Amino acid sequence: MDKVRVGLVGIGGMGYNHYCCHKNLETSDVVAVCDVRTDMAKEKTGGAVKIYGDLDEMLEKESLDMIDICTPTYLHASMAEKCLEKGLHVLCEKPMTLDEKEADKLLAAVKRTDRNFMVAHVVRFMKPYAYLRKAIKSGENGKLLRLEMHRNSSVPLTSWQNWFLDESLSGGVVTDLSIHDLDFVSHVLGKPDKVSAFWRPLKDNSSYSAASMLYGDTLVSCEASWYKVKINFRAEFLAVFENCFIDFKDGKLYKNNEETDLSDFSLDDELGVSVKGDNPYKDEIEYFIDCILKGRKPVFVSPESSASTIRLTDLVKMSATRFANTPIVQNLSRKTFKRT
Ligand SMILES: NC(=O)c1ccc[n+]([C@@H]2O[C@H](COP(=O)([O-])OP(=O)(O)OC[C@H]3O[C@@H](n4cnc5c(N)ncnc54)[C@H](O)[C@@H]3O)[C@@H](O)[C@H]2O)c1
Secondary structure, X not given: OOOEEEXXXXXXXXXHHHHHHHHOOOOEEEEEEEOOOXXXXXXXXXXXXXXXXXXXXXXXXXXXXXXXXXXXXXXXXXXXXXXXXXXXXXXXXXXXXXXXXXXXXXHHHHHHHOOOEEEEOHHHHOHHHHHHHHHHHHOOOOOEEEEEEEEEEEOOXXXXXXXXXXXXXXXXXXXHHHHHHHHHHHHHHOOOOEEEEEEEEOOOOOEEEEEEEEEOOEEEEEEEEEEOOOXXXXXXXEEEEOOOEEEEEOOEEEEOOEEOOOOOOOOHHHHOOOOOOOOHHXXXXXXXXXXXXXXXXXXXXXXXXXXXXXXXXXXXXXXXXXXXXXXXXXXXXOOOOOOO
């Protein structure tokens, strides 16, 4: 086999991005797309693939190797489990699931079926974050003393039926947005000794979260927000080591205030495959497909590590519920997070 037959489910904002990435990969063959909005799916794919409005029908009629899940988050767990049980490999957009309970159930399905499963934690494939990961793991700059991560955007208002705004469907700003940085932290540093968090809904679906985590005497913080005002998306970090500091701002990486050129920086040794490095979304898909073709597990983003990230997002939310009774505004639309 030199190409993987792909069924893509959900061709909204992120699904279309994945679709274009697949189309640019020689090892991928998108056979069919499933979306409840079939007309929109036909328009986006221009008649190039078969379109279905129902996942069960697509699974029944098509002969596929893998499913790429880009549906709203509340559908990830059930869709992924169904596809694994059908013997398919599954790439699933982040977050893996809405909570730890669902993640554990899905993890059991991955083990039971022995299929490849990977969550599309794209930040792990981004060069500035990979550079930071190497800097932390190599120890060449001394001990990491402090890591501060920020991720801010406007309230997401372009999704299907505005599902992002309902916390029971998206998990809210912690599970949906801050998860990118929480996953980095969990992947590189593991489980923190202590978590202390703050998470407040503001007006008109805005939401603000900040989590502090202690790893020994290393202090890490992840701040994320959805603002009701229109802002440009921002993702930044500052890492203070004993012997240097590295920061990422305005899309540029600096070591001790000197801009660092990452054009030749490569993740190939971590991935075990040569990817182009020009588009982290394409790279993550290429990596996953390469694992299928070579019969190896996608250990760079293991199912266990993605489940650990969900555990951390849950810890952050649990810690934050301590502040839930001191809202900034009254009549909040947000529901308080509860563990079931
Ligand atoms: N990695 C990233 O940087 C990143 C960025 C944005 C979104 N995401 C994730 O991608 C996922 C999708 O987000 P989005 O922004 O594309 O949302 P979206 O609303 O734009 O797209 C979701 C699509 O799923 C379709 N859909 C809904 N129910 C369906 C069903 N039962 N069967 C088939 N299709 C169905 C909708 O019609 C829509 O086209 C989410 O989990 C989100 O968290 C990841």
